[in-house]
Amino acid sequence: MRALTYQGPEDVRVLEVPDPVPPTDRGAVVRIVAAGICGSDLHIYAGHGFSDDVGYALGHEAVGEIVEVGHEVHRFNVGDRVLVPASVGCVWCATCAQGHVAACENRRAPWKEFGYGMSHRLPGSQAEAVAVPHADINLLAVPDSVSTEAALILTDNAPTAWYGVRRARVSPGDTVTVIGAGPVGQLAVQSAFLRGAARVLIVEPVEHRRAAAVALGAEPVNTVDPKAHLRELTNGDGSDAVIEAVGADETIALAVSAAGQAGRVSVIGVSQNEAFPFRMQAAQTKELEFSIGLCSAQAELPTLLALTATGRLNPAEVITHRLSLQEGPSGYTMLADRAPGVGKIVLVME
Numbered sequence: 001m002r003a004l005t006y007q008g009p010e011d012v013r014v015l016e017v018p019d020p021v022p023p024t025d026r027g028a029v030v031r032i033v034a035a036g037i038c039g040s041d042l043h044i045y046a047g048h049g050f051s052d053d054v055g056y057a058l059g060h061e062a063v064g065e066i067v068e069v070g071h072e073v074h075r076f077n078v079g080d081r082v083l084v085p086a087s088v089g090c091v092w093c094a095t096c097a098q099g100h101v102a103a104c105e106n107r108r109a110p111w112k113e114f115g116y117g118m119s120h121r122l123p124g125s126q127a128e129a130v131a132v133p134h135a136d137i138n139l140l141a142v143p144d145s146v147s148t149e150a151a152l153i154l155t156d157n158a159p160t161a162w163y164g165v166r167r168a169r170v171s172p173g174d175t176v177t178v179i180g181a182g183p184v185g186q187l188a189v190q191s192a193f194l195r196g197a198a199r200v201l202i203v204e205p206v207e208h209r210r211a212a213a214v215a216l217g218a219e220p221v222n223t224v225d226p227k228a229h230l231r232e233l234t235n236g237d238g239s240d241a242v243i244e245a246v247g248a249d250e251t252i253a254l255a256v257s258a259a260g261q262a263g264r265v266s267v268i269g270v271s272q273n274e275a276f277p278f279r280m281q282a283a284q285t286k287e288l289e290f291s292i293g294l295c296s297a298q299a300e301l302p303t304l305l306a307l308t309a310t311g312r313l314n315p316a317e318v319i320t321h322r323l324s325l326q327e328g329p330s331g332y333t334m335l336a337d338r339a340p341g342v343g344k345i346v347l348v349m350e
Helices: 041-045 148-153 157-167 183-194 207-215 226-233 249-258 280-286 297-309 325-336
Strands: 002-008 011-016 028-037 062-069 081-084 129-132 175-179 199-203 239-244 259-267 289-292 319-324 344-348
Touching (some): 002 325, 011 325, 028 325, 062 129, 157 183, 175 183, 175 249, 183 239, 199 226, 226 249, 249 280, 259 280, 319 325
Parallel strands (some): 175 199, 175 239, 259 289, 319 344
Antiparallel strands (some): 028 062
16 A cells, blocks of 8 residues: 655655555554544654654544454444544553543553554554554444544644643633644634633734634734733733643743633643743742643544534534645645645545
8 A cells, every 4th residue: 555654854754555454453444535634643753753763654634434353443444434543552451441542551562652644553543444453442444423623623623722722711801821733722722712712812823723723713812922922812811721732931921821721721732841040939929820741532522523523513614625645745845834724635536
């Protein structure tokens, strides 16, 4: 089959790779209909991944149809329309049984050491097909009322945004600041309003991303001096909740600064800094609540599927480009360069 493969920093190519097979009797193979390129894929693209491996299929967001199942798979059958959540868990531990697969108690298992699209251990879904371990917990049926494109955004971006807003305990009447207006940030704006936020302020230097968030009802923050403008917009009180959707040192520091007294900061941007200079004194003086983590999509999806099916959440709104698998390398370049108008890129299989 064809797959978009990582060959080294800023070098991704569509090549022929072996067809996937169910990893075990509990696994399945899904024929991909649509796959996403995620902002976190850029860490690998830039050479800052989690493995020295090369030649493996990239990607961790996909929707498709099951074409093969192991005989120990009980919840799914060949022909089922499914989404493949980005998070991967087992079927044995109590944590995964509750849907919190990011904290899987069997994380040292060979298939768990890396997520999809980070090494040959678990090849990714920017391909014509993908092997899914422990299919009963790592697949989700897509109802007819949810489109393929909406389901694709529900594999990772929408759950991550909802997780960040939920952990910030956004409540009716809150003033919320969202830092970063990529697809996750835009979905965080939607999610904050769904949870009752009275105002959402958006910090984003890229004009077209900022405009997309403003179209959703957010108020733009001047990025020349965002701290000063945030103070002005909140009359010096700061925000009740801050969602950080970038992962850079400076944006995490801004999130801490933007929170008001007894404010809540939720970091969902991917940070690879092992020694972040956290302003402990400022946080303690503010009685700040600070949370950071990796989303278990499985735990958030029942709520999000219901919100999407009823039209209250519109995940597909973040999609700006639809490319073929063969055009995947161009998609990575466009996303890495923050090309004008580029938001969420979807690879549509021919």
